[in-house]
Amino acid sequence: MTGRVDSTLSKGLSVIEALAAEDKGIGVSELARNLDLTKSNTFRLLQTLIIHGYVKQDQNKQYSATMKAWKIGQMIMEKLDLPRLSISQMQYLSSITGEAVYLSVLDGLSTLYIEKVESTKAIRTYTPKGGNAPIHCVATGKALLAFNYETLREKLIGNLGSYTDKTITTMEALDLEVAKIKEQGVAVDRGEYRAEVLSIAAPVFSSNNEAIASIGVSAPAINLTEEDIEKIIHTVKQAAQSLTSTIKDI
Amino acid sequence: MTGRVDSTLSKGLSVIEALAAEDKGIGVSELARNLDLTKSNTFRLLQTLIIHGYVKQDQNKQYSATMKAWKIGQMIMEKLDLPRLSISQMQYLSSITGEAVYLSVLDGLSTLYIEKVESTKAIRTYTPKGGNAPIHCVATGKALLAFNYETLREKLIGNLGSYTDKTITTMEALDLEVAKIKEQGVAVDRGEYRAEVLSIAAPVFSSNNEAIASIGVSAPAINLTEEDIEKIIHTVKQAAQSLTSTIKDI
DNA sequence: AAAAACGTGTCAATATCTAGAACATAAGTT
DNA sequence: AACTTATGTTCTAGATATTGACACGTTTTT
DSSP states (O other), X not given: OOOOOOXXXXXXXXXXXHHHHOSSOBOHHHHHHHHTOOHHHHHHHHHHHHHHTSEEEOTTSOEEEOSHXXXXXXXXXXXXXXXXXXXXXXXXXXXXHOSEEEXXXXXXXXXXXXXXXXXXXXXXXXXXXXXXXXXXXXXXXXHHXXXXXXXXXXXXXXXXXXXXXXXXXXXXXXXXXXXXXHHHSOEEEESSSSTTEEEXXXXXXXXXXXXXXXXXXXXXXXXXXXXXXXXXXXXXXXXXXXHHXXXXXX | OOOOOOHHHHHHHHHHHHHHHOSSOBOHHHHHHHHTOOHHHHHHHHHHHHHTTSEEEOTTSOEEEOSXXXXXXXXXXXXHOHHHHHHHHHHHHHHHHOSEEEEEEEETTEEEEEEEEOOOSSSOOOOOTTOEEETTTSHHHXXXXXXXXXXXXXXXXXXXXXXXXXXXXXXHHHHHHHHHHHHHSOEEEESSSSTTEEEEEEEEEOTTOOEEEEEEEEEEXXXXXXXXXXXXXXXXXXXXXXXXXXHHHO
C-alpha cells in the first residue's frame, strides 16, 4: 500500500470544505479549532487559497469561500451537459406523471440531484439543485447502486443507515434488491427514506455502458394507485432508455 | 512579505482545475506534462484528490474530475442566497417598470430563471420560475454570456438556434453583440427569442468579479415606447450594480 | 486596567514531499 | 514476433517545504 496522501493538500481541501459549509465568515482561530489544526498552519493554508482565488477575507478579517469553486464546478457540469440532454425527457415525464422528476448522479455513497423538474402540483419556491440522499434508500440511488455494485458494495458494508422501517439495512437484503433491479432495469422505493414518499427511477448509461446517471420520479405515496405506479415504472424505464440512446449518439 | 504559498496545495488545486477544463479523461503522464510537474508528483496529488473525492479514475486509467467540486460550489451558491438578496431590487424594478422582472443564472447553454416578480400589467409575457431560455437570444442570457465569453464561445459554435428572424445566428454577429454588451454593461433583446417580446438585462458580479447572475426585465414590445426602453435600460443597470455591491459587502 | 482572545509574523527542526530511477504492462513499429 | 516506446505505478534517499511553538501588536471582554 503506497497510498499515503499529501497532507498539505488534504488540509487545504478541508479548509475549503469547511468554509463552504459555513454560512458566514469565520476567523483563523475558530477555523483552526474546528479542523484540529494549528493556527499558523491554518493561516498559511488560507493565504494560499486566497492567492488561488478560492477564499477571500472581508474587512473584519473573517475568511469565507468565493465563487471560484462554483465556477470550477460549473465547468465540470457543463462538460457533461447531462441536464441539457435530459431536459426534454424530464419534461415529458413530468407532463405524464405530474410529479417531481429528478436527474441524479453518483456522489460517494449518495445520489446527487443535478436537475429537477418541479411537480406541477407544488407551486412553490426554487429548490436549489445539489441536494442528495443515501444511495441505498431512494430510487435514483438504488438504480445507480445496482449498476455500479462491484465497486460500491464493499463500501456500503456497515453503512446502511436506517431512516424508516422500510429501509434496507442488511447486505443480504441489499444483494437481493440489487439483483432484482438489475433484472428489471428499474428501482422502486416505497417509503425507504421518507415514510410517505415513493420513488421510481431507472439508470442512464454512457457510451461505454457505465451507469452514469439515473432519472426518476418522486411522489407522495398517497397520490398514487398501484395501477399508476405500474404505469410510471414503464414510463420511467422508457425515458431512461431514450436518454441513454441520445447519449450514445453523441 | 510573509506570504509564501503552500506549493503542495497550489499544485493540487492546479490539478483539479486542469481536470475540470479537460472534457475527457486524461492520463498521469499527459497531465504532468501539461502542468509542468513530475509524473510521480502528479500521481501522488491525484491519489490525494481521489481520496477526497474530487477525482476519479475510469477503467482505462484515465483521470477526470468528479461532481464534488460542483457540490462544494452549490453549497457556496446556496449560502449566498441570491434570490433573497435580490428580491428588494427586483421589486423596485418591478414597481418602476410595471413589467416582469427576472433573476437568472447560467445553466449550460441556457439561462435558468431562479426568481421572478410578476408583471402588474394586463398584457404580459409569461415565463415560469425554473424555466429557461437559450443563452444567445434573451437579455438575461446575453448578459451572462458576454461576461463569461471566454469559456462559452466555443461551445456555442454550431449551436446558435434560430427562433425569430431577429435571432443572432452567426458567430461574427455574436462577437459584435458581446463586445457591445461588455462596453455598455447591458444586454437588450428585441424579439430575438419571442417575436413580440423585448427584454433588457444586466450582469451581477460576485466579490471576485465573476458574472454569476443577471437581472432583467421582459415585456411585450407593444407596451413600450423607445423612450420607455431607454429609461428601463438605465434602471436595470442601476439595479444590477446595486445588487452587485450588496453581494460584495457580504 | 487588566486579562483574554484575536490575527499575523518569525524561525529552527524535522516530518513531508519531491525527484528520479525502476517496475510492470500496454501500444506501436519494424 | 521481437523490439521500441509509451504508459501507470512503486520505491526510497534526501532536500526542503511545511510545521508548531512562541512572540507581537490589536481588539474585545472582564
